[in-house]
Amino acid sequence: MNKKCFVISPIGQEESDTRKHADDVYETIIRPALHECEIDPIRADHMDEPGKITDQMIRAIRDYEISIAVLTDHNPNVFYEIAIAQAWAKPIVLLILKGQEIPFDVKDYRVVEYDLEPRNIYNGTWARMVVSQVKKLLSSDHKPKGLIDTTDLIKTSDSHGYWLSRTSKEFGEAPRYEDIVLKATACCDLLGISLSSWSRKSSSEALLKIAKSNCKVRILILHEDYIALNHLINNELPAQDFSSTKKEINDMFEHFNKLSGDNPNIKVRQIQNGAIHFQLILTDQEALCLQYLYSRTGSDSPLLRYPTGSPLYDAVRDEFNTLWELNKDN
Numbered sequence: 001m002n003k004k005c006f007v008i009s010p011i012g013q014e015e016s017d018t019r020k021h022a023d024d025v026y027e028t029i030i031r032p033a034l035h036e037c038e039i040d041p042i043r044a045d046h047m048d049e050p051g052k053i054t055d056q057m058i059r060a061i062r063d064y065e066i067s068i069a070v071l072t073d074h075n076p077n078v079f080y081e082i083a084i085a086q087a088w089a090k091p092i093v094l095l096i097l098k099g100q101e102i103p104f105d106v107k108d109y110r111v112v113e114y115d116l117e118p119r120n121i122y123n124g125t126w127a128r129m130v131v132s133q134v135k136k137l138l139s140s141d142h143k144p145k146g147l148i149d150t151t152d153l154i155k156t157s158d159s160h161g162y163w164l165s166r167t168s169k170e171f172g173e174a175p176r177y178e179d180i181v182l183k184a185t186a187c188c189d190l191l192g193i194s195l196s197s198w199s200r201k202s203s204s205e206a207l208l209k210i211a212k213s214n215c216k217v218r219i220l221i222l223h224e225d226y227i228a229l230n231h232l233i234n235n236e237l238p239a240q241d242f243s244s245t246k247k248e249i250n251d252m253f254e255h256f257n258k259l260s261g262d263n264p265n266i267k268v269r270q271i272q273n274g275a276i277h278f279q280l281i282l283t284d285q286e287a288l289c290l291q292y293l294y295s296r297t298g299s300d301s302p303l304l305r306y307p308t309g310s311p312l313y314d315a316v317r318d319e320f321n322t323l324w325e326l327n328k329d330n
Contacts, residue, residue: 003138005034006060007043008069008081008092021116022070025095028121029114030068033130037138039066059176061085066137068130071096071111074103082106091137093130168290168303177281177288178206184215184283189320191220192279193232193292194248199255211265219256220323223270223330224249234294270330274323282320287313 007030012018026043034041042064047056061067067085069078069092085092094111096102102111112133114126177197181188188210190198197203211217222229224246233242253270260266279290279298287306290298306313 003037003039003066004060004064005039005041005134006057006064006067007041008061008067008078008085009043010070010073010075010078011043011045018073021072021097024116025070025072025114028116029095029126029130032124033127033134034068036127036131037134039134041068057081058084061090062088063179064090066090066134067092068134069094071103071106072100073097074100079103093133093137095126095130168301169299171303175202178203180281180283180286180288181206181210183285184210185213186284187216187218187282188284189218189220189280189282189317189324191276191282191320191323193222193229193276194245194252195219195221195256195279196248196252199252204255204259207259207266208263211259211263214265217266218320218324219266219268220271220276220320220327221252221256221268222249222276223272226272228275232292232294237297239297269324269327271323271327272330273326276323278316280316280320282313282317284308287316289316 007026009022009026010018011022026041031041042060044053044057047053047060061081061084067081067090069082069085071078071094082092082094094106094109095114096111098113098115110133112126112129114120114129120126188207198207207217222232229245230242233245234240235242253268256266256268260268276292278292281288286308289304289306289312291302291304292298293301304312306316
């Protein structure tokens with residue numbers, strides 16, 4: 001799967017001079033450069049996901065591998081989005097039309113000064129410069145520095161970073177989890193009480209897609225007769241109910257069994273032995289761990305992301321493997 005780049009740009013109204021210029025820069029410089037780098041460019045007006053475009057934009061800047069920003073005409077929204085990228089310590093390439101002043105706040109950054117002269121476009125002059133910048137910024141030697149320290153990134157003594165969303169709803173709704181799964185290439189493990197959010201058609205398609213590419217998928221959910229199930233459900237919380245949870249478990253077990261019938265790379269087991277303390281998505285790229293709290297619903301509980309190879313990634317991987325073997329007959 002290709003990397004992604006969020007394109008930060010003035011867009012303007014359709015048929016406006018601003019839109020025409022933005023489209024020209026995108027089509028003749030940015031897209032050809034990213035195509036050469038095997039990176040998919042996505043601009044805000046290309047997003048068709050339902051929900052607030054500002055939230056989607058912030059998530060894209062945070063989660064995509066790189067951003068490109070067009071400073072031309074000094075659009076305030078562009079500088080707002082650049083600040084978000086820099087605060088998250090995300091790599092970003094800056095472009096500006098030749099002859100325009102480079103604002104003071106970004107004068108210390110390398111900026112590609114382009115024009116739209118036919119000869120330069122034909123020769124790929126500015127696209128090559130963008131390619132060079134992208135490759136440098138994505139090289140293992142480059143470590144972008146954030147503008148501010150953030151409590152959302154927890155650093156441990158071994159230099160591993162763990163991203164923390166104070167609540168899972170800050171991270172996003174169900175499609176965000178599908179994005180994590182679709183990055184898996186070798187393995188993907190799911191663990192939870194019922195995993196009812198995976199009943200969506202798009203979620204099933206995501207699991208089947210990676211399974212068809214020979215990615216091994218293992219799914220662990222509770223058994224409806226799990227001895228401590230009633231102690232995991234707080235009936236005082238909204239949308240928490242023992243009877244409905246048991247039904248969800250049964251429905252999801254049947255759902256996942258059907259998926260496993262459609263692809264042998266998907267395996268499903270139910271937990272009757274051992275205990276679970278979190279909901280988990282574990283891939284060969286990273287782990288997403290939603291902590292189960294009796295006092296809160298899942299959407300209000302903290303969510304952590306552990307990079308592969310980190311001690312916490314190894315810990316939740318070992319926990320999943322232990323529970324998988326412990327329940328091999330279920």
